[in-house]
Amino acid sequence: MRSEFETELQNLHVRFSEMGMMVNEAIKKAVMALINHDPELAQQVIHNDQRINNREMDLEKKSFEMIALQQPVSSDLRMIVTVLKASSDLERMGDHAVSIAHSVLQLQGKPTIEAVEKLIQQVYEKVEAMFGQAINAYLQEDAKAATKIAQRDLEIDQLIKQIERLCVEKMKTDSKMVEVGTIYVSVANYLERMGDYVINLCEWVVYLKRGKLAELNVKKTKPNV
């Protein structure tokens, strides 16, 4: 039979993964709102962010209580600390989804650059795939998988550079595109940051499994990449 503590730990695990799914949903909706020029969907993302923030607070509170009352050690404590730290990463990914949603509202009534929107969708697909794999690696405590996922971030950065180049080109040749170009570049930057947060998550999976803090962000270990 499971102890009360084990049940609580399992609940924490589940509630953290649920937060991951909420954030995943927010990112998806924000990017869909951009691609489909859907301000209502963007408003929904902004409105729902409170739920994500509440969940982070809830996880912090629960983690604190579990540490204070049960005084866990070694791998149990490590799991609680992981939830404490990694929930900040999830919350910030949610914030970036909100920023993209605000960009959608700013784009309303302005001309669009279809080629850029297609590239943004491609970046999103890569971010989403990485994020899904990171959550899976977390659930299965698979440090090896987590290390592999982090390496895929460079593909995202290549696409981001492509978006920036294309936007600059369009803005240079058509001054009517300056505002939208600037907004698209911001959106690309939000997605790039999301990739970085997914890597943070992967680092936490490694920590969870091996008890060691690792730096998996290739851009940080080789700053000139």
Added chain:
Amino acid sequence: MRSEFETELQNLHVRFSEMGMMVNEAIKKAVMALINHDPELAQQVIHNDQRINNREMDLEKKSFEMIALQQPVSSDLRMIVTVLKASSDLERMGDHAVSIAHSVLQLQGKPTIEAVEKLIQQVYEKVEAMFGQAINAYLQEDAKAATKIAQRDLEIDQLIKQIERLCVEKMKTDSKMVEVGTIYVSVANYLERMGDYVINLCEWVVYLKRGKLAELNVKKTKPNV
């Protein structure tokens, strides 16, 4: 006489504040590198970021050990959890200083917009003031001061909007300004995010003192501001 635990807690406190000062220095250097067109200083910021990342890992490790070995409760545990969580915010502020440093390198050999650089300096001065006050509020566990600081973030956002408008205007009238305008807008966004992280820090000061998680970010409580 102080117990060993109290000494360790005091050390953690000090090492966290030191991390704050390291980040403060990085931001200052990054913005100075931008204003003075000094790529060498920018390289220094990029190079030194590893020290900030190492300090975060070091604080995590120490916090974990203190929780595991000493099993603190109530306000002592709260302080350790605060360091655990808030060190992520500091680390990310350091990352944004690095991003600004990369922008400085990108700007090399390109035309500059002096009026924008002046506004960026103004934003920086506000961010720096807020950050200094937040670190002080942390050291003095002054929740009231922390709540006040957070309200100043709106001034930063006003300046950011001004920078964005000015850049868009310049880019529209002179296509040679498109690349630099895009870079300046990114820098403005990094500084805006730093303001948000300072607010997070303020929220942790409130938590430290009152044991309650607060939402001090006006943009989040009133998303349409």
